Amino acid sequence: xxxxxxxxxxxAQLSARQxxxxxxxxxxxxxxxxxxxxxxxxxxxxCPTFIDDNDVDAAAAAAVAMxxxxxxxxxxxxLINTDNLLxxxxxxxxxxxPKGQVLTHITALEMPGMDxxxxxxxxxxxxxxxxxxxxxxxxxxxxxxxxMGIDEPRIGLVNCSEKVSEKHFPHTVxxxxxxxxxxxxxxxxxxxxxxxxxxxxxxxxxxxxxxxTSPLEGRADAVVFPDIQAGNVFYKTVTLFCHARTAAVxxxxxxxxVLTSRGDNPDSKFYSIALACxxx
Amino acid sequence: xxxxxxxxxxxAQLSARQxxxxxxxxxxxxxxxxxxxxxxxxxxxxCPTFIDDNDVDAAAAAAVAMxxxxxxxxxxxxLINTDNLLxxxxxxxxxxxPKGQVLTHITALEMPGMDxxxxxxxxxxxxxxxxxxxxxxxxxxxxxxxxMGIDEPRIGLVNCSEKVSEKHFPHTVxxxxxxxxxxxxxxxxxxxxxxxxxxxxxxxxxxxxxxxTSPLEGRADAVVFPDIQAGNVFYKTVTLFCHARTAAVxxxxxxxxVLTSRGDNPDSKFYSIALACxxx
Numbered sequence: 001x002x003x004x005x006x007x008x009x010x011x012a013q014l015s016a017r018q019x020x021x022x023x024x025x026x027x028x029x030x031x032x033x034x035x036x037x038x039x040x041x042x043x044x045x046x047c048p049t050f051i052d053d054n055d056v057d058a059a060a061a062a063a064v065a066m067x068x069x070x071x072x073x074x075x076x077x078x079l080i081n082t083d084n085l086l087x088x089x090x091x092x093x094x095x096x097x098p099k100g101q102v103l104t105h106i107t108a109l110e111m112p113g114m115d116x117x118x119x120x121x122x123x124x125x126x127x128x129x130x131x132x133x134x135x136x137x138x139x140x141x142x143x144x145x146x147x148m149g150i151d152e153p154r155i156g157l158v159n160c161s162e163k164v165s166e167k168h169f170p171h172t173v174x175x176x177x178x179x180x181x182x183x184x185x186x187x188x189x190x191x192x193x194x195x196x197x198x199x200x201x202x203x204x205x206x207x208x209x210x211x212x213t214s215p216l217e218g219r220a221d222a223v224v225f226p227d228i229q230a231g232n233v234f235y236k237t238v239t240l241f242c243h244a245r246t247a248a249v250x251x252x253x254x255x256x257x258v259l260t261s262r263g264d265n266p267d268s269k270f271y272s273i274a275l276a277c278x279x280x
Numbered sequence: 281x282x283x284x285x286x287x288x289x290x291x292a293q294l295s296a297r298q299x300x301x302x303x304x305x306x307x308x309x310x311x312x313x314x315x316x317x318x319x320x321x322x323x324x325x326x327c328p329t330f331i332d333d334n335d336v337d338a339a340a341a342a343a344v345a346m347x348x349x350x351x352x353x354x355x356x357x358x359l360i361n362t363d364n365l366l367x368x369x370x371x372x373x374x375x376x377x378p379k380g381q382v383l384t385h386i387t388a389l390e391m392p393g394m395d396x397x398x399x400x401x402x403x404x405x406x407x408x409x410x411x412x413x414x415x416x417x418x419x420x421x422x423x424x425x426x427x428m429g430i431d432e433p434r435i436g437l438v439n440c441s442e443k444v445s446e447k448h449f450p451h452t453v454x455x456x457x458x459x460x461x462x463x464x465x466x467x468x469x470x471x472x473x474x475x476x477x478x479x480x481x482x483x484x485x486x487x488x489x490x491x492x493t494s495p496l497e498g499r500a501d502a503v504v505f506p507d508i509q510a511g512n513v514f515y516k517t518v519t520l521f522c523h524a525r526t527a528a529v530x531x532x533x534x535x536x537x538v539l540t541s542r543g544d545n546p547d548s549k550f551y552s553i554a555l556a557c558x559x560x
Contacts, residue, residue, distance in 0.1 A: 111521055124440070127448045160404070160512035168407045169509075198516035206520070209542055229449075229510040232440035234517055236478035240486070241391055241522045262489055 003149035005116050007108075007245060007271045010148075014045035014277055021073045021277035023048045023258075024063035026085055027056055028078030036260075036269035037076065045277050048076075056080045060088035067096050067255050074276045076258040089253050096254045102126065102136040103252040105259070106144055107235060108275055110245040118202070119144060119222035123231035124259075125250065131174045134224065138178065140251035141222050142190055147278050155182075156201030156220040157194025158230065162212055164195060171226050191215045198223065198234070247271035283429035285396050287388075287525060287551045290428075294325035294557055301353045301557035303328045303538075304343035306365055307336055308358030313540075316549035317356065325557050328356075336360045340368035347376050347535050354556045356538040369533050376533045382406065382416040383532040385539070386424055387515060388555055390525040398482070399424060399502035403511035404539075405530065411454045414504065418458065420531035421502050422470055427558050435462075436481030436500040437474025438510065442492055444475060451506050471495045478503065478514070527551035 004010050014021075023046050025037055040046035049072065053059035060080060066072035077085050089095050090103065097103060105125040109118045121137045122129070129137060138155060145153035157175040164172040175194040182192035193214045199206040204218030225231035238244035246268050250257035256276035260269045284290050294301075303326050305317055320326035329352065333339035340360060346352040357365050369375050370383065377383060385405040389398045401417045402409070409417060418435060425433035437455040444452040455474040462472035473494045479486040484498030505511035518524035526548050530537035536556035540549045 113521075158509075158513065160508045198513050199520045203520055211542070225513070226509050228440045229438075229506045230513040233438065233478050233505070233510040234513050237514055237517045238521060240479045240483055241393075241518060241524075244521075262491070 001149040003116075006110050007117075007247065007274065010117075010271070010274050010278065011043055011045075014274055015043045017045065019280065020045055020047045021280040022071065023074045023076055023273070023277075024066045024072040025050045025076045026059050026063045026078055027052055027080040028076060030079045032266060032269065033076070033078040033260075036266055036273060039266075039270050040273045040277070046074075046273060056084050057088065060085045061091075061094065064088045064091070064094065064096055067253075068094070072255065073280045074256050074258065074273075075253075076273065076276070077260065082259060082261075085257075085259075089250075089257060097252055098254060100136075101252045102129075102133045103250060104129075104133070104137050104140060106140060106249055106251050108144075108247045108271070109238060111238065112243055116221065117148065118220075120231065120234065121222075121224055121251075122228060123225070123235035124228065124248070126228060128227045131177075134171075134174065135178065136252070137224055138187060138192070141224065142187055143279070144251070144275075145190075145221055150221055151189065153190045153222060154216045154220045155190060155192045156196050156198075156216055156223045157192065158198050158201065158223050158225050159195030160197060162196055162200065162210070169195070169226070194224075245271065247275040249276045281429040283396075286390050287397075287527065287554065290397075290551070290554050290558065291323055291325075294554055295323045297325065299560065300325055300327045301560040302351065303354045303356055303553070303557075304346045304352040305330045305356045306339050306343045306358055307332060307360040308356060310359045312546060312549065313356070313358040316540075316546055316553060319546075319550050320553045320557070326354075326553060336364050337368065340365045341371075341374065344368045344371070344374065344376055347533075348374070352535065353560045354536050354538065354553075355533075356553065356556070357540065362539060362541075365537075365539075369530075369537060376535065378534060381532045382409075382413045383530060384409075384413070384417050384420060385528060386420060386531050387526055387528045388424075388551070389518060391518065392523055396501065397428065398500075400511065400514065401502075401504055401531075402508060403505070403515035404508065404528070406508060408507045411457075414451075414454065415458065416532070417504055418467060418472070421504065422467055423559070424531070424555075425470075425501055430501055431469065433470045433502060434496045434500045435470065435472045436476050436478075436496055436503045437472065438478050438481065438503050438505050439475030440477060442476055442480065442490070449475070449506070474504075525551065527555040529556045 037048045051059045105122045172195040193216045201220040207218040258272045258276045317328045331339045385402045452475040473496045481500040487498040538552045538556045
């Protein structure tokens with residue numbers, strides 16, 4: 001499979017497919033959601049069902065039920081609070097989060113000057129991943145990278161420095177363990193390294209200047225942030241100051257959930273739908 | 281005083297002054313440190329003393345002793361490990377950190393497309409500020425903003441969302457307390473608000489899109505990060521992806537300490553010297 005290097009290529013590949021993605025849109029009657037969904041339908045890769053109900057919890061439950069009945073491949077959030085939608089998704093009896101999975105947020109970024117899409121987790125949902133949750137995040141990230149045609153995804157585990165510090169940054173001890181597990185094949189074909197700062201993940205020059213070596217060689221495809229604070233600052237910075245284009249999905253549930261927010265622009269909603277449909 | 285809006289204006293203002301800043305340069309015989317120092321000397325605002333010694337700890341102690349003797353206004357780090365230099369600075373008996381102060385890192389940023397310098401703390405030194413340390417950080421940040429000619433500095437307290445959450449993000453409870461103290465005049469003339477995400481600190485449009493109001497009105501001059509992870513990701517992101525120009529100083533000691541690192545470019549070292557000399 002050819003590697004997908006930007007959002008236009010992603011859309012082109014989805015549009016060229018025979019199959020469409022059945023999407024349950026929860027409370028999506030607002031102009032911004034509707035226009036993104038219609039754009040995806042016109043591009044030929046989405047067949048939407050709009051679920052509107054004055055009782056937003058009933059709408060969310062109906063969308064989740066469609067997934068369980070095998071009638072929807074993706075869920076998209078419209079004008080409903082995230083909490084209400086997630087309550088239906090996470091419901092222990094009627095929800096769609098398989099046991100042992102974790103609800104987490106993956107972002108894809110198209111940055112000016114970069115020749116490829118970048119991916120990261122988690123900028124919006126999981127406050128402070130445990131070691132188990134972090135391994136789930138990595139599995140999801142790898143799955144997404146592979147579906148983008150990246151045969152050997154390179155993942156950087158972000159910390160403010162490359163030093164392991166059990167006292168100040170206990171997650172760095174886990175980072176080392178993850179890197180060792182990756183080298184032993186625990187995550188399939190991939191390269192994972194850390195702790196590394198963000199710059200040494202993405203820049204061979206920065207790596208060299210610091211006198212470090214890393215199997216990532218400054219060419220990470222994706223990064224895992226230590227917590228939501230670092231992730232959120234990254235996301236807000238690149239969208240505000242770097243003119244990045246972004247897409248995002250919730251991973252973990254049995255189907256991807258498109259969870260765009262008020263602040264997102266129409267393009268971002270459209271690309272998020274595309275990202276969610278990729279794994280259909 | 282006219283507001284200093286970029287690094288060129290900062291250098292021009294320092295060069296126009298009658299007085300020069302006496303700078304103790306610790307182990308600064310490397311080309312990169314020497315060239316930045318010479319550039320500052322040629323611009324007329326620095327008179328350097330190079331302290332070289334095979335025993336780096338002795339060099340650091342000598343620089344600190346010069347400060348205590350009133351013979352140096354600024355210290356600059358050259359080819360010596362940060363730990364070695366800081367040991368001399370922080371020494372309880374012979375050091376230069378006054379009681380009740382905290383050692384923290386302030387960065388000034390010139391971002392393409394912004395009409396003013398931005399400031400932030402802490403991207404490099406203090407792992408996880410306590411409420412007391414956070415108030416010290418704010419005092420230093422305000423002092424720097426005021427020395428830049430900002431009469432009423434606007435500071436945003438960064439969190440991944442605008443919601444106070446004692447459970448997930450205990451620092452947000454302190455943020456609210458700080459904002460209240462600021463409104464009561466505890467920090468002098470200034471505007472402080474938070475928790476706010478980075479984008480709503482710096483963008484009136486983002487604030488409006490989220491349906492929020494803030495006395496900062498999306499026009500923060502400076503931000504305080506919740507911890508070093510978020511701060512470091514910000515710094516690495518803007519320098520790698522946003523072509524930001526930066527300068528940095530250590531605040532807290534009785535004189536500013538210029539603590540540039542291997543990864544910094546020569547401009548950054550030069551502007552950091554300028555930043556340190558501003559308060560002389």
